[in-house]
Amino acid sequence: MPFKNFSFRNIARDTFNQATESLLLTWHEIATLFGLKHDIYKNPLHKPLPKPVTAILIGAGNRGNIYADYALIHPDELNMVGVADSHAIRNGRFARKHKIIAANRFYTWEDVFKREKFADAVIIATPDQLHAPVCLQALDKGYDVLLEKPIGLTEEECRRIHEKAVSTGRIVGVCHVLRYSPYFRQLKEIITAKTIGDIVSVQHMEPIGFSHMAHSYVRGNWHNSKTTSPIILAKSCHDTDILRWLINEPVEDLQCYGGLRHFTRNNAPEGSTDRCTDGCAVEGSCPFSALQIYYRDRKRLYVFDLPEQRKNWDYIILKKLKTTDYGRCVYRMDNDQPDHITVNIRFGKNITAVFSMEGLTSYEGRCTRIMGTKGDIVGDMETYTITDFRTGQQTSWSLKTDFHGGGDHRLVQDWVQAVGHQNAGILSSTIDVSVVSHLMAFAAERSRLNHTIEEIKLNK
Ligand SMILES: NC(=O)c1ccc[n+]([C@@H]2O[C@H](COP(=O)([O-])OP(=O)(O)OC[C@H]3O[C@@H](n4cnc5c(N)ncnc54)[C@H](O)[C@@H]3O)[C@@H](O)[C@H]2O)c1
DSSP states (O other): TTTOOOOOOOHHHHHHHHSSSSSSSSHHHHHHHHHHSSSOOOOTTTTOOSSSSSEEEEOHHHHHHHHHHHHHHHHHTTEEEEEESSOHHEEEEEEETTTGGGGGSSHHHHHHHSOOOOOSSEEEEEEEGGHHHHHEEEEETEEEEOSOOOSSHHHHHHHHHHHHHHHTTEEEEEEOOOGGGGHHHHHHHHHHTTTTTSSEEEEEEEOOOHIIIIIIIIISSSSSSTSSHHHHHTHHHHHHHHHHHHSOOOEEEEEEEEEEOOOSGGGTTTOOOOOOGGGGTTTOOOTTIIIIIIIIOOSGGGGGGOSSSTTTTTEEEEEEEEHHHGBBTTSSSSSOSSSEEEEEEEEEGOEEEEEEEESSSOSSSSSSEEEEESEEEEEOOOOOEEETTTTEEEEEEEEEOTTTTTTTHHHHHHHHHHHHHTTTTOSSHHHHHHHHHHHHHHHHHHHHHHHEEEEEOOOO
């Protein structure tokens, strides 16, 4: 047995090993066993920066703060010198956190570009419909960009940004953060080294989770595909990107089914009311009750910008539930996003993939099954097991992380390096490769709506 030299200090790991006959190893051990790269994040192009990259955050909401926090942890690499957000509380909080001078605070993104360029780069984390217009102006002004996904709301917008990045020679990193998570990085390394032979097919699932589905895609910012973007783009362009990245062959064509099955007026239970706070007769038994999620369980409260002092939270949360979409009945919203989607995709070398997005699950994250000619991999973002067909040996890995698998700051690190050294080649998630994932999502939506098989054409 090639494994006997590994010393297992962890009792939980020993128990796992005895119970499953699968070896639970660290990445270091798996890399040694299969002769893979130990440091999956090591990039020989990463070098110390002569000075920190300076950046302006446009959109100081949830995502923008996550990326900009990198500057607080690594001030020698990134310095946030400006902010634009039309929400006064968020603008003020961000300015205090990053010590931004009054002259560099803006209430709307347009005002940033009325000034002469005063930083190296901008981070764009505004709502979906404000990605393409902001990015185009930023590139025109000579800024490098870190752009939240989706790149744009239409194929045309995505292609224009790609062309503008090429014509201005600026760097555009797209926030496909899953590429930077340990789980997907390791899968990529295992596949590239042909540890399971050649890939034949992949099944990949994105379980959104019933409460996250209700929060974001039934009640929240992305409930209407016409005012934001189709869920296959808004939520799943990460997955079309990951599939193409892992399979590493051109995508040829795809076909999509799916729709809105559950969150419709027809399914509103008898006795339900427009808002959960209106005396709904079934509130106590509804898994989507806003009173339960936000008021009793105190979950997903970041959308309410609550004051740091908690003493008035009861009153404020109830008021939000009575006045915003977050208190509305999930069966009586003006939502149109599908709650389940299945896409069949054909890649080069006749490799196939099935992607399914599921809104009604009790769990979140990603589930992946990769079928190779010599073995297979079964994973769920926090664990994976490689099985060797010939020996039957199973090797497993496990790590508890956030749902992006710790990828957010790895992405920022790569982008800062790319901007600091003016080398887009440092980035994994560049604009050109990211555009492909978006073309796949647009094609899937066309297929779903028109019942067609759609070819993916990189050039118009
Ligand atoms: N990469 C990922 O994994 C991931 C995850 C979640 C969301 N996202 C994307 O990130 C983006 C931001 O999402 P979020 O959850 O942070 O949203 P958010 O609502 O928390 O933040 C958006 C911010 O933009 C500000 N804004 C709106 N209009 C503006 C304007 N005219 N000028 C300046 N600021 C303006 C809002 O006030 C808000 O603070 C969205 O496009 C979303 O799709 C990406």
